[in-house]
Amino acid sequence: MEKHVAEKVRIEQRFPSWRELLKPTTEFKHGYYHYPFRISDAKYLELPFVREWNPLDKDWKLPPNWKEIFLTKMKEYLEKFRSFKLFMDICVRCGACADKCHYYIGTGDPKNMPVARAELIRSVYRRYFTPAGKLGKIAGARDLTEDVIKELYYYAYQCSLCRRCSVFCPYGIDTAEVTWIVRMLLKEIGVVHRFSLISIASSARTGNHLGLLPGGIAGALQSIAEDIYNLTGIEIEVPINKKGAEILFVAPSADYFATPHWYVCMGYLMLFHEIGLDYTWSTYASEGGNFGTFISYELAQKLNAKIYQEAERLGVKWILGGECGHMWRDKHQYLATMNEPPKTLEDPVSPITGTYFENAASTKMVHIAEFVADLIAHKKLKLDPRRNDKWIVTLHDACNYARAMGLLEEPRYVIKNVCRFFYEMPEHTIREKSYCCGSGGGLLTEEVMDLRMRGGMPRAMALREVHRKYGVNYLCTLCAIDKAAFPHLLEYWRLPVAVGGMMELVGNALIMKGEKERTTDLRGEPLIRRD
Amino acid sequence: MIGIIFGVIIPYIAFAIFVVGVVYKFIYWAKSAVPLKIPTTSGQQKSLKFIKRTIYDRFDSPYTKWETAVRMILEIFAFRSLLKNTRYYLDRLSQRDARWLWLFAILFHYCLLLVLIRHTKFFLEPVPSFVEMISELEAFKGVFIPSVYVSGVTIIAALFLLWFRRIFLSRERCISLPSDHFALLLLLAIVISGNVMRYFIKVDISAVKGLLLSLMAFNIPQAVEFANSIEPMFYIHFALGSFLLAYFPFSKLMHAGGIFFSPTRNMPNNNRAERHVNPWNPPYKGITWQEYYEAYKDQLDEIAESGYKVKPEVL
Numbered sequence: 001m002e003k004h005v006a007e008k009v010r011i012e013q014r015f016p017s018w019r020e021l022l023k024p025t026t027e028f029k030h031g032y033y034h035y036p037f038r039i040s041d042a043k044y045l046e047l048p049f050v051r052e053w054n055p056l057d058k059d060w061k062l063p064p065n066w067k068e069i070f071l072t073k074m075k076e077y078l079e080k081f082r083s084f085k086l087f088m089d090i091c092v093r094c095g096a097c098a099d100k101c102h103y104y105i106g107t108g109d110p111k112n113m114p115v116a117r118a119e120l121i122r123s124v125y126r127r128y129f130t131p132a133g134k135l136g137k138i139a140g141a142r143d144l145t146e147d148v149i150k151e152l153y154y155y156a157y158q159c160s161l162c163r164r165c166s167v168f169c170p171y172g173i174d175t176a177e178v179t180w181i182v183r184m185l186l187k188e189i190g191v192v193h194r195f196s197l198i199s200i201a202s203s204a205r206t207g208n209h210l211g212l213l214p215g216g217i218a219g220a221l222q223s224i225a226e227d228i229y230n231l232t233g234i235e236i237e238v239p240i241n242k243k244g245a246e247i248l249f250v251a252p253s254a255d256y257f258a259t260p261h262w263y264v265c266m267g268y269l270m271l272f273h274e275i276g277l278d279y280t281w282s283t284y285a286s287e288g289g290n291f292g293t294f295i296s297y298e299l300a301q302k303l304n305a306k307i308y309q310e311a312e313r314l315g316v317k318w319i320l321g322g323e324c325g326h327m328w329r330d331k332h333q334y335l336a337t338m339n340e341p342p343k344t345l346e347d348p349v350s351p352i353t354g355t356y357f358e359n360a361a362s363t364k365m366v367h368i369a370e371f372v373a374d375l376i377a378h379k380k381l382k383l384d385p386r387r388n389d390k391w392i393v394t395l396h397d398a399c400n401y402a403r404a405m406g407l408l409e410e411p412r413y414v415i416k417n418v419c420r421f422f423y424e425m426p427e428h429t430i431r432e433k434s435y436c437c438g439s440g441g442g443l444l445t446e447e448v449m450d451l452r453m454r455g456g457m458p459r460a461m462a463l464r465e466v467h468r469k470y471g472v473n474y475l476c477t478l479c480a481i482d483k484a485a486f487p488h489l490l491e492y493w494r495l496p497v498a499v500g501g502m503m504e505l506v507g508n509a510l511i512m513k514g515e516k517e518r519t520t521d522l523r524g525e526p527l528i529r530r531d
Numbered sequence: 532m533i534g535i536i537f538g539v540i541i542p543y544i545a546f547a548i549f550v551v552g553v554v555y556k557f558i559y560w561a562k563s564a565v566p567l568k569i570p571t572t573s574g575q576q577k578s579l580k581f582i583k584r585t586i587y588d589r590f591d592s593p594y595t596k597w598e599t600a601v602r603m604i605l606e607i608f609a610f611r612s613l614l615k616n617t618r619y620y621l622d623r624l625s626q627r628d629a630r631w632l633w634l635f636a637i638l639f640h641y642c643l644l645l646v647l648i649r650h651t652k653f654f655l656e657p658v659p660s661f662v663e664m665i666s667e668l669e670a671f672k673g674v675f676i677p678s679v680y681v682s683g684v685t686i687i688a689a690l691f692l693l694w695f696r697r698i699f700l701s702r703e704r705c706i707s708l709p710s711d712h713f714a715l716l717l718l719l720a721i722v723i724s725g726n727v728m729r730y731f732i733k734v735d736i737s738a739v740k741g742l743l744l745s746l747m748a749f750n751i752p753q754a755v756e757f758a759n760s761i762e763p764m765f766y767i768h769f770a771l772g773s774f775l776l777a778y779f780p781f782s783k784l785m786h787a788g789g790i791f792f793s794p795t796r797n798m799p800n801n802n803r804a805e806r807h808v809n810p811w812n813p814p815y816k817g818i819t820w821q822e823y824y825e826a827y828k829d830q831l832d833e834i835a836e837s838g839y840k841v842k843p844e845v846l
């Protein structure tokens with residue numbers, strides 16, 4: 001290893017016997033376990049058994065009949081989710097998934113192997129729902145005890161629901177689905193982590209995870225418009241809550257405030273202004289993301305329903321969605337099932353190019369990368385890719401839209417048109433095999449920093465390779481969680497690479513009518529040209 | 532006595548358990564709802580015309596019924612997902628090909644298939660010509676006497692290879708439950724006893740065929756007669772086989788049927804084009820626009836007053 005590696009990160013791999021693996025782990029390591037929910041959030045969301053509790057305590061103050069509730073609910077979910085039932089039954093423990101999980105790779109903890117993570121609950125399933133389970137340990141079954149609950153909590157929140165394991169499983173067993181259902185079951189006995197619930201409660205109340213009120217959103221959009229004015233000399237009007245607009249635009253709320261999300265939001269506004277799009281932002285549906293999908297079906301529905309309600313109220317024709325990962329798993333796979341699309345919506349047709357987005361005909365929601373790629377293909381945008389010359393770009397395929405949507409080529413198409421230096425990371429770390437940033441699925445929280453940094457290791461190493469080989473200095477990702485997570489991760493692994501979104505690159509390259517000569521990029525840094 | 536118990540009673544019971552068990556399992560799975568369309572997409576989605584989809588994308592991220600069917604067929608006959616296998620080595624920070632697992636799995640399953648096809652000659656009269664043909668093809672007729680069936684021997688090797696994985700690789704050892712070893716050992720015992728019977732301790736094949744035909748015709752007296760005339764060696768193989776049948780529906784071996792039900796593989800990735808309906812979809816519970824409006828009336832009215840838009844403040 002070269003001298004840049006400042007911190008020694010030891011990854012110890014342990015391979016206990018199958019017997020030991022059945023014993024619950026109850027020692028919670030700092031940096032790996034999640035804090036418990038805040039009373040106020042849990043109350044607001046009407047969760048059962050709201051109380052003070054602490055994962056480090058011996059007594060979790062579970063309800064007296066917790067076991068009965070857990071098993072009854074488990075039976076219910078087995079009936080409600082065929083995936084769960086099937087995945088409990090058919091795993092052959094071939095181990096193909098074992099080393100596909102970035103948390104396993106980064107921590108060496110055997111219970112982070114996807115197959116072992118699923119076995120945590122599968123052993124309970126065997127005990128209570130199969131005939132052989134009566135034999136106990138020898139049949140791989142174990143009793144449901146408080147220690148098992150603790151272990152389930154510990155490991156269900158060490159999975160980022162990334163689905164990488166599912167790509168490699170010969171039966172498509174999706175440990176993310178199993179983890180999701182374990183989280184639902186834990187919720188039924190009042191065991192939920194803090195981080196997601198804070199955002200879910202905010203979003204349920206205010207319409208977005210950050211808890212921004214209407215004035216705050218208007219203010220943020222105004223500041224962004226001011227930044228654009230300073231850059232281009234163009235005054236942009238930003239429509240909000242406008243009835244009768246053609247398109248409702250929804251983005252993850254981090255885009256209003258966080259960096260580097262901010263530059264992406266500048267990109268949206270510049271593009272929409274330039275093409276004269278008749279659209280509107282909404283304050284009621286001001287969140288594209290959906291942390292509810294990290295915890296349960298009902299909480300997911302509670303948040304994504306607002307988008308359709310608002311689309312109907314405003315009378316728009318269709319919906320355009322911004323850059324985000326889990327948001328697009330939600331919009332692509334969940335939204336239209338959890339809520340019936342309003343009859344008032346019309347087929348999504350690009351007003352600029354006339355393209356009919358056939359693949360979104362029912363959900364009526366189009367991804368920004370699809371929309372922009374279509375504009376570029378029809379030559380509706382004037383672009384100067386040399387304005388991105390400073391950046392040697394690589395693309396991180398965010399887990400959710402890569403493995404739950406298949407959005408792979410659209411971003412590449414756009415990026416290759418707006419910048420001149422683009423290199424791919426190694427083949428086994430991109431596209432459907434993409435490695436998670438380590439912070440998805442509700443793990444974007446301080447208290448699990450060790451886990452996140454280790455889980456992000458495979459991605460960081462892949463990036464290091466292209467950084468050394470081609471001098472890559474810009475990691476492009478269309479995911480809001482990535483944009484928040486990667487800066488820490490890359491600092492930890494000592495990679496001097498900037499993180500940003502596709503729309504930032506588009507914003508840089510976009511030549512706008514009447515703009516003044518640009519001297520800086522969207523970040524306010526001087527433009528550099530390479531010839 | 533041995534003949535009646537292991538030749539007649541146990542096979543009937545085992546077969547009944549097998550049929551009832553498999554049907555039960557299928558109904559048990561089919562009964563559960565499929566609330567969401569959750570294909571794991573492993574390729575480019577269908578979207579715009581100029582976004583090219585390769586042939587691989589079409590079945591790794593299928594859009595139509597047919598593409599989905601191809602995906603399933605490839606999973607079932609080619610173990611396509613397993614073919615993507617790699618292995619992560621920490622010290623090299625890279626991945627290594629691990630398709631030997633695929634190779635062992637394919638070897639085992641195809642040999643099993645061949646063996647099963649060849650076994651039909653014991654209970655089908657007349658023997659279908661393709662069964663004869665397969666038997667002759669794989670036996671290298673004339674090289675050895677009696678001719679050696681390649682699949683019958685290879686399957687032993689394949690099973691040992693699969694088992695050695697579980698014994699010698701630390702990671703695989705760690706996740707292997709007793710039942711995983713058991714399934715392999717049971718199959719090994721069956722195929723080894725079968726081979727022993729074929730090459731070393733011969734049994735009366737025509738009596739075996741007579742037994743199976745009369746069992747299938749429910750001609751019990753005749754079956755008993757045949758059963759009593761067969762050598763004990765046969766019953767080792769036959770009893771183990773019966774046990775496998777009875778064990779099958781309640782074990783991981785049901786993966787053979789389960790793969791057809793797997794929602795991450797058998798659903799098309801056309802989520803936004805065709806709505807999937809959840810039979811138990813609960814009603815929305817949360818605030819409405821009206822409640823939201825009342826809570827933040829001042830700020831919302833302010834946005835309304837400025838004409839539903841914001842402009843940059845320009846100095």
Ligand code: HEM
Nearest residue numbers: 092094170606607610635636640693711714715784787790
């Ligand atoms: C539709 C038919 C089938 C398909 C698609 C299928 C597929 C697979 C796959 C992909 C694996 C994982 C790879 C491996 O560990 O070898 C596997 C494992 C296995 N299959 Fe099958 N299988 C089928 C039928 C059967 C049948 C009928 C049997 C036996 C009666 C069987 C016995 C096994 C065993 C014992 C293993 C585990 C191997 C081990 O433990 O390493 N399979 N199968």
Ligand code: SF4
Nearest residue numbers: 091093094095097169
């Ligand atoms: S790849 Fe699938 S079948 Fe194999 S161990 Fe993992 S979950 Fe089980």
Ligand code: SF4
Nearest residue numbers: 101159160162163165
């Ligand atoms: S979904 Fe991702 S994080 Fe979870 S077990 Fe699978 S690979 Fe690991």
